[in-house]
Amino acid sequence: MAVRIDDLDRKILVELQADGGQSLDDIAKSVGSSKTPVWNRIRKMRDAGVIKHQTYLLDAEALGFEACFFVLIRTSEHDASWQQAFLKALQDRPEVQEAHRLAGDIDYILKVRVKNARAYDTFYQALISEVKVHNVTALLSMEEIKSTTSLPL
């Protein structure tokens, strides 16, 4: 799945990650090229799936999402149908911002963003009533020290 990217492509991606609102002219100036080549490369990388999505990042606290939990899940079920049901449950819940299947004795980790602790409990009860899980540990974030979507290109 790895795509070949040259130095100019990389510089363009750095600019796009850092500020997605810049004009082509600004990006071209920053990377030492001009508008059309930059535009062609962006399009190529979009078509290749290297650039997935353009978005705006919002301030969770300002919007009243004051609780963030990391949830560690162990399960005794490992068959395909359980996994599919679990996956669907996660996809269907918008408060689940991230979900990873892990190596080792913890099977899954979730990042769950909710308005408050009560909303987390509601989420948790709904989840465990939908799919059977063996053991759940919730880690409550007190402070978001760092948060970036940028890859270290």
Added chain:
Amino acid sequence: MAVRIDDLDRKILVELQADGGQSLDDIAKSVGSSKTPVWNRIRKMRDAGVIKHQTYLLDAEALGFEACFFVLIRTSEHDASWQQAFLKALQDRPEVQEAHRLAGDIDYILKVRVKNARAYDTFYQALISEVKVHNVTALLSMEEIKSTTSLPL
């Protein structure tokens, strides 16, 4: 820090999160309003800090970032100077995409995105040589099941 947002604002934010490349006209049509009010509201929310940043999300795997770790950290040090040094170490390392200070017996969780397991080891050795930590557990992601930056508005 909570900001008051009405129903139209919320709809606009939903659109901006879902696709940050839409024109004002498209957004206006989706939310059932017209260009000028939408534009005024976006500006107001940007000024209020509700909208923080416009960016492009990239495909980590396609760019060769094939390893993602969640790192659970316990420390015996809790004084201000240690905390400041730890914070600076995290800010300085671009492979740390997220860092949270936690409630409970695990003190911190990090999300670390690297090219491979060797790169994680390099990161880990550098971190523990810079700041003293009591106990570190690394959880290796086998599969990213879900990943979104959208808040459940």
Added chain:
DNA sequence: TATGAAAGTTTTAAATA
């Protein structure tokens, strides 16, 4: 809130290195 005009940006196409 709506209209519309000015400034700026993206996108395509043709010409050039």
Added chain:
DNA sequence: TATTTAAAACTTTCATA
């Protein structure tokens, strides 16, 4: 093959009704 130039289509921004 990649870049520059140029021009058309579209978008943002802002003044005015």
